[in-house]
Amino acid sequence: MHVMRMVLRVATGACLGLAAALAPAGSRADGGELRAHYDRLGEELRSNGFGRPLHLVSAERQDRLAGVVHAVLDHPFAAVSAALRKPAGWCDVLILPFNTKYCHAVEDAAGSTLLVRIGRRFDQPVEQAYRLRFDFREVAARDDFFESRLQAHEGPVGTRDYRITVSAVPIEDGRTFLRLDYSYGVGFAGRMAMQLYLATAGAGKTGFTVVGRGPDGQPQLIGGVLGAVERNAMRYYLAIDAYLDSLAAPPQQQVERRIRGWYAATQRYPQLREMDLASYAAMKRQEVERQQQLLE
Template identity: 35%
Template sequence: MRLPHVVTASLIMAAVCAQAQPAEAPEFVARLQRLAPVEPFGRPVLIRSEVEGGVVRAEIEALIDRPFRDVQLALADPPRWCAAMILHISNTGCRAAPAAPGSAAMPRIALRIARHLAQPPEQADELDFSYHPMTASTDRLSVRLHAAKGFLGTHDHGLMLDAAPAGAARTALRLSYTYRQTPLADWSQTLWLGTFGRGKVGFSSEADDGGSPLVGGIRGLIERNLVRYLFAIEAAARTPAASDRQAYQQRLRDYFDATERHPRQLRQVDLDAYLALKLPLVAVGIGRDQRR
């Protein structure tokens, strides 16, 4: 199946697979360093998505203006992942649990996700991710999260991060997300998109030349979520050692400012409303107390 993207066909990436091993860092680092800034991001970015055979996939590659060591510190362990993921507007709680001593089990990240902003946190759906660090070195960070059960009839959720230095002051990121859906899940998400998600689009277009309308529907949904997680990681990397309320508030503002540059896709509330949702979650946002 031919997939659309936001740049020319010569830059088509390999298909996303959450269980796949990451490619060699120089491949995607060099690709991004050769790429001119892409609108509407104003920097090198590649995005693609597909829905095929009951599997929904999306991938984004991007350069961020933070040294690799800051990204590595901001995502050093499951609690810090929680502290970054909680910036996403739909995430209302996160709890990191270490693996039991002597156990073969992996650490876990239990993420609470609201279907709409008026939903109370205790009623939000939970994705229970296992945390798989794949590579952690001075020039590479690769992590995979996997949740067997999802919500709205989805399952087999996978979030994959691959990061590497792109010079002294920049980092190349590749972030992908995939999940499986049943016919019931497809119907449920279509219903949601027709109500709370009405009119929203993604970032890639239907045609290779970018001249057609932006994708909507489920592909638009997963692209929006992936970009939100990119911005959350970038905001966390600006305050990689966040340990107090002031640092958390700065992360919130950095994240919100990034989303506001893409109002058609990402605008949902104003800053005051966003802060009202997120400030009560300060303990999660600085990684000290991983409360639900």
């Protein structure tokens, strides 16, 4: 398979996407602005190296890293909005990437919280995984626009202020235009841990943005911390898409369908390949079963 390519265009559309990811948590575009962004991205959504209508950019500003995915979903807006406004549905999304070991949604007088454990990409005892507490907030829920936000104030190894924000509007032909913003803050310890990762397990790994051409004319893809951010943003987007696809199956088949659907989607991109299907599916079946239990 050829390496998938994505050209980073220094244009209004890309700049707005980066501004959205790096903006304060309370600052987001409304439905009109998101629809206008869809119009601006028209050609890039129709013709790109992803093999699907998708646009991805990443940025680093001071102590914050961010990735933004814009994509057209072949699902009606009402179904997308209903699915992604449920905290429990978000656990079905977040459990799909390799390194999520556990997710459980709880509600109390203060609101909804997702209790998440993040660990190694391979099988790991859940007790050894890092605990994240995502506050879930439904920012908007209208007939023509919705936005849901997850925010965790503390993260592993010197990271902080994790934000995952999804917003969407209906577009033509019964489809949905979605924006996923993924970002987090890093301090000194976090940068040291990232450099260690990039020198060991992450050595040679890339993201999707083309940053230049080699002497042979082949594209050079972004690496380093922004490459890692782009890989994570893509994993979350593909998890959302796999979750939405699975809802068309009978309830007893949905878990298996999204496990296999997410894995198949990641295999289209060499940057995202980590393990064989049998190992991934066995690990995720166990983790999905465990997420029904309240560990914290």
